[in-house]
Amino acid sequence: MFEELDPLLHSQLRLAIMSVLISVESADFNYLLERTGATRGNLSVQISKLNDAGYIQVIKSFRNKMPLTTCRIAPKGVEAFEKYVTALKSYLTRQA
């Protein structure tokens, strides 16, 4: 049987966000915008969802008097990402 795919990760944009975050120490809003090609609104929403799930940590501060949103992957997020990758493999490898 196929393993369940975590619906929070089985979304193109959220997966892209997580994919970026798993490879860097931290990433700010604009960097994620650029890397994912998302719109600001969509990015904002999906960051919130990942944060609510405890998959990422979001730190809001100021840089040059401007708001700065910094994201960092959380242990729970790493775990979920790895589990998702494993689950996906059950769909991708062709077994008879």
Add this chain to the structure above:
Amino acid sequence: MFEELDPLLHSQLRLAIMSVLISVESADFNYLLERTGATRGNLSVQISKLNDAGYIQVIKSFRNKMPLTTCRIAPKGVEAFEKYVTALKSYLTRQA
């Protein structure tokens, strides 16, 4: 940048259907039901969508006077599946 994920394949059930079909010569409705764990309604809808897209071929016949729906992957479906797998990899491998 991340590659686009074919929305037709980036769906748990449709991906499961395609995953089964890519590994067998053909599969009937009940076999797909069993393998995917889907409900009949949901399976019916998703088979239709894959058929409409030309990803699979659906043959309706009768066995023991009962309707029999047989599915087979189409060349276009194999192509799309392979492209999807390649695209997915851009999300799963952690590059800095």
Add this chain to the structure above:
DNA sequence: ATAAATAAGTTTATTTGATAAACTATAATT
């Protein structure tokens, strides 16, 4: 003979989710 149960799907309705458009707040520029 007819009523109930089973089989194999399909259609419709609901609910969720992704996305963009519109909005907010602050800062810098003209």
Add this chain to the structure above:
DNA sequence: AATTATAGTTTATCAAATAAACTTATTTAT
């Protein structure tokens, strides 16, 4: 003091996944 730019958030819309309800035909039981 308007206008433009920056960095987001909130709201509205549209699509899509899913299950519930329905259909049609077939056995089986009464």
